[in-house]
Every structure is written in structure tokens, then in C-alpha cells.
Amino acid sequence: MDRVYEKVLRCRESVRKKVDFTPKAGLVLGSGLGNFAEQIQVEAELAYSEIEGFPVSTVPGHEGRLIFGHLGEMPIVCMKGRVHFYEGYDMTDVVLPVRLIRLLGAEILFLTNAAGGVNPDFRAGDLMLITDQISCFVRNPLIGPNEEELGTRFPDMSAIYDGGLNDVIRTVAGEQGIALKEGVYVQLTGPSFETPAEVRMLRALGADAVGMSTAVEAVAARHAGLRVCGVSCICNQAAGLTENPLCHEEVQEAADRAALPFTKLVKESIRRFR
Secondary structure, eight states: OOHHHHHHHHHHHHHHHHOOOOOSEEEEEOTTOGGGGGGSEEEEEEEGGGSTTOOOOOSTTOOOEEEEEEETTEEEEEEESOOOGGGTOOHHHHSHHHHHHHHTTOOEEEEEEEEEEOSTTOOTTOEEEEEEEEOTTSOOTTOSSOOTTTOOSSOOOTTOBOHHHHHHHHHHHHHHTOOEEEEEEEEOOOSSOOOHHHHHHHHHHTOSEEESSSHHHHHHHHHTTOEEEEEEEEEEEOTTSSSSOOOHHHHHHHHHHTHHHHHHHHHHHHHHOO
């Protein structure tokens, strides 16, 4: 048995010893978005540190808990905080939580993040539906022995973000009067913010938003057969689009301001997923 897959199985066994709950959907909460967990009818909670072999987040705004419960009739598992490649973890550990969500029974994965606006029309507080991604700047999480128990060696990535799930999100945004941008998300490694020259390069490549997570999780999720959707909270204009220096506190403050429409959009969308 492959070492990576064995580690995920150990994590599942550790969770199952403490929590008897089968989710249909998984939700990953990004920087500053952790308060969404208050919307969940909670059945059980586990700190990441309570799960054998599970990576523990070290970033402010990422509390580090798995929350099991319901949004309406939808059984979900929510990651209140994620781990990042820049924290020093191996890429297989960065995507381990996504694979665990799949092995716990989930069929859908909703990814969220705080991102910088590369599109000059984006402003802090905007929400962007992720329609595609660029992940060639970070290590592909599928490098190494293939996890045959999870998926094929060469998985198709022509439609990472599920069209049906995206349509639900668009519909909810329209009904709730939530302005929803759409665009391409690109992941860089971080932890430094991008230079103005890097932002110009990303824009030339077709990116609308940039961050330090999400894309590798989406690849691992699709490999494992999860249907994926994602929303970015635009928390600042990327370097070169404004004269202001960038900082993590700005990201958290902007996420706090966007919390209400974000909560409405994610909550109602998940309740309608099928």
C-alpha cells in the first residue's frame, strides 16, 4: 500500500473513532472566513491536532478544526482553516485533508479563499466565482506514485470547476442580490505577496485573482472524484494596482467586511446542491 494513501486511511480511522458522521459535501474556509462555521447545525467537532497524522495550520485566521453537521438537509464537513505549502508541509500533506474528505464519504467540495485582485476591475470585498485555474507555478499534488485507490494516473482537468454547481451559485447570487464576479484563479506558493511585475505577468496569462491555496486542492479533489466549486473573496488589489503596501491584516479586515454576502451565498448554495 502506498505510504500517502495509508496515511489518509489512518486519518480516516482516527476520525471514525471519535465521530460517526458521513458528509455529502465538504467546505474549506479560507483566511478570515472561519466565522461561517457558526451557520452549521453542529453534530461534532475535532481539532486537527486530535487526528493522527493530520497537518495543523499555523496561520492567523485559520483555527484548525473539522466541523461536522448540517446546512439545511445537507450533511457537511467543514474545514475551519487549511494548511499551506508555504508553511513547510509536503504537498501531499497540503492536500491530505481534501482526500480525507473524500474518504469520509463526501461527493462535493466547496473551496473558498481570500485572494488578491489581479483584474483591475476588482475591488476589496468583491466575491469571485472561480471558473478555471492556473496551478503550474506550484508543485502538482499528484507527482509521485499514483494513488490508484483514489483516481487515475492522468486525470482530466478540462472542467475542474463543476458547471452544475456553478449554476447553483450564480442562481443564488442573483436571488440574493449579491454581486458576483467570475474569473480565473492562480495559485502561487507565497508566503510573500506578489511583485508588481509578477502581477502583470499573471494578468497577461489570463488570471483574475491570485492566492496561496486552493488550486492544488482542486486538482487532488478532481483526481479523487469530487465535484468541485470555489469562491474567492477579493481582499485587496494586487501589487502595482494600488500604491498601498500589502499585509495579512488587510486581508482579514476585507474578509470580515465581505462576511455577510459570503455567508448568504455559500450557505444557500450548499443547501441546494444535489
